[in-house]
Amino acid sequence: GNSVTQMEGPVTLSEEAFLTINCTYTATGYPSLFWYVQYPGEGLQLLLKATKADDKGSNKGFEATYRKETTSFHLEKGSVQVSDSAVYFCALSASSTGFQKLVFGTGTRLLVSP
Amino acid sequence: DGGITQSPKYLFRKEGQNVTLSCEQNLNHDAMYWYRQDPGQGLRLIYYSQIVNDFQKGDIAEGYSVSREKKESFPLTVTSAQKNPTAFYLCASSIGSGSPYYEQYFGPGTRLTVT
Numbered sequence: 001g002n003s004v005t006q007m008e009g010p011v012t013l014s015e016e017a018f019l020t021i022n023c024t025y026t027a028t029g030y031p032s033l034f035w036y037v038q039y040p041g042e043g044l045q046l047l048l049k050a051t052k053a054d055d056k057g058s059n060k061g062f063e064a065t066y067r068k069e070t071t072s073f074h075l076e077k078g079s080v081q082v083s084d085s086a087v088y089f090c091a092l093s094a095s096s097t098g099f100q101k102l103v104f105g106t107g108t109r110l111l112v113s114p
Numbered sequence: 115d116g117g118i119t120q121s122p123k124y125l126f127r128k129e130g131q132n133v134t135l136s137c138e139q140n141l142n143h144d145a146m147y148w149y150r151q152d153p154g155q156g157l158r159l160i161y162y163s164q165i166v167n168d169f170q171k172g173d174i175a176e177g178y179s180v181s182r183e184k185k186e187s188f189p190l191t192v193t194s195a196q197k198n199p200t201a202f203y204l205c206a207s208s209i210g211s212g213s214p215y216y217e218q219y220f221g222p223g224t225r226l227t228v229t
Binding site for chain 1 (some may be wrong): 119120154155156157162166206211213215216218219220221223
């Protein structure tokens, strides 16, 4: 079946450090891939997305490239800020009898210290 | 401002009581969803609705019920049959549900505690 695997957290970094959060997926067909961010006590916000192989999604300094050959969609940021502390979810959109279902990873908590 | 509202933010109930969580959207979206989030886990789909007066079970529908009488509203009832109801519940909506390009927009969530 369809699934998403994310690296375990928490990821602890100092401000201005480089961030990578790994995400790999298993899916039939050609899913779209997403990164969502959840700040404490809030709902999820879409951070970026990619809808086909080799697409790069980017937003607020975050980037992720859809790699079909390695079935990966790793999230990167060149210089993190304290305000980036949150939980990050990787997700894929897969078709199930005409309905596009979002399948989420378990989330990775990022903690950025000053 | 368009968006999704969920109320209340925190909800406390005694075991054995049914409780209804509200979800309203003014985005004119056809599709709406309910997810459950538990600590250290991803989101799991409870129910979804692709159009008014229609809804389908998701992966963990047992112990829950929904209705979709209006396009903008998709309330979730947590019944006494739900064995572990304490969780964070998230409502979402999207323009449609038949394309992988459609983004889901999430509400702020309701944290339900049952004792």
